[in-house]
Amino acid sequence: MKVLLALGGNAMTNADGRARPEDQISAAHVAMEAVADLLQHDVDVVITHGNGPQVGNLLVKNELAASVVPPVPLDWCGAQTQATLGFVLMNALDAALAGRGVARRTAAVVTRARVDADDPGFLRPTKPIGRFLPAEEARVLVEHGETWEDRGVKGWRRVVASPEPLEVVDAPAVRALVEAGFVVVANGGGGIPVVRDADGTLHGVEAVIDKDLGAALLARDLGADVLVIATDVPNAVLRYGTPEARPLGEVTASELRGYAAEGHFASGSMGPKVDAACRFVEQGGSRAVITSLDHIVEAITADGGTVVVPDPLDQGEN
Ligand SMILES: Nc1ncnc2c1ncn2[C@@H]1O[C@H](COP(=O)(O)OP(=O)(O)O)[C@@H](O)[C@H]1O
Numbered sequence: 001m002k003v004l005l006a007l008g009g010n011a012m013t014n015a016d017g018r019a020r021p022e023d024q025i026s027a028a029h030v031a032m033e034a035v036a037d038l039l040q041h042d043v044d045v046v047i048t049h050g051n052g053p054q055v056g057n058l059l060v061k062n063e064l065a066a067s068v069v070p071p072v073p074l075d076w077c078g079a080q081t082q083a084t085l086g087f088v089l090m091n092a093l094d095a096a097l098a099g100r101g102v103a104r105r106t107a108a109v110v111t112r113a114r115v116d117a118d119d120p121g122f123l124r125p126t127k128p129i130g131r132f133l134p135a136e137e138a139r140v141l142v143e144h145g146e147t148w149e150d151r152g153v154k155g156w157r158r159v160v161a162s163p164e165p166l167e168v169v170d171a172p173a174v175r176a177l178v179e180a181g182f183v184v185v186a187n188g189g190g191g192i193p194v195v196r197d198a199d200g201t202l203h204g205v206e207a208v209i210d211k212d213l214g215a216a217l218l219a220r221d222l223g224a225d226v227l228v229i230a231t232d233v234p235n236a237v238l239r240y241g242t243p244e245a246r247p248l249g250e251v252t253a254s255e256l257r258g259y260a261a262e263g264h265f266a267s268g269s270m271g272p273k274v275d276a277a278c279r280f281v282e283q284g285g286s287r288a289v290i291t292s293l294d295h296i297v298e299a300i301t302a303d304g305g306t307v308v309v310p311d312p313l314d315q316g317e318n
């Protein structure tokens with residue numbers, strides 16, 4: 001069985017959302033212990049991961065050091081976080097596998113995702129990245145031309161352009177490594193956004209792709225059986241945060257789309273996970289699971305989490 005595992009930014013930071021190197025390394029060890037458990041169940045696993053907190057940190061460095069070293073564009077921040085997180089995850093996974101006596105090799109692929117240069121996402125920033133700030137600090141940055149949004153109790157957060165991923169350019173390299181037996185880390189942060197020029201060449205563009213939507217696309221391209229979206233809650237929940245909250249178990253894609261249309265899932269957090277899970281099963285995947293990191297083995301071996309399955313008609317057509 002081939003599993004595409006998408007790790008949320010929450011799986012790569014400490015409980016307070018801090019992303020110091022030591023926080024990221026220890027979070028990666030926790031996450032990779034869970035992945036090593038999963039790998040004992042005769043599965044191939046491709047790992048993708050968020051990069052919102054990490055890209056946010058790089059942007060702050062850009063701002064603070066601008067008079068000394070040239071700031072780098074957002075796509076470079078994406079590439080840098082893919083490489084760093086790939087390195088951290090490989091080290092952690094190697095250690096977890098060695099602890100279990102499992103002989104699997106790991107690899108990380110710097111991965112590009114093609115987007116449309118005319119995507120409306122470039123005109124309307126929606127992707128939350130980086131730290132939460134109190135309103136008064138965020139307002140100063142808004143006056144300097146940045147877009148920040150009120151994200152509720154946690155505070156304000158910067159939002160940047162987030163175009164739709166159309167193609168995982170480097171999926172063939174990921175596929176070849178999987179077929180050679182590697183556990184691959186790929187398409188981090190949804191992929192480095194690139195556009196194709198008229199002459200067929202690619203160049204990076206300033207944006208951050210949603211990693212869950214990137215994960216759904218890569219899962220489809222690799223012919224994954226299951227897409228597991230691991231975050232910090234065990235289920236997608238109806239009426240989340242209210243006394244009438246109801247965690248969702250198994251649900252069809254169209255039922256879940258109906259709940260999304262009723263506004264049950266916040267944009268920029270659970271919304272894209274629900275969308276990614278639906279897309280994957282609508283495009284031929286047999287199952288997508290949204291759950292917490294500590295439930296990813298049950299997501300494969302049992303029925304843990306919110307399990308999204310194709311509509312009966314879709315199943316008939318496949
Ligand atoms: N309907 C919902 N059900 C469950 N969680 C929700 C819902 N709406 C919003 N959320 C929030 O979504 C968060 C997970 O999204 P996010 O923080 O973007 O995850 P990650 O960084 O792991 O990708 C949860 O911590 C929860 O607060």
Ligand SMILES: NC(=O)OP(=O)(O)O
Pocket residue numbers: 008009010049050051052053128188189190208209210211212
């Ligand atoms: N690129 C991206 O979606 O990252 P997060 O999941 O960390 O926000």
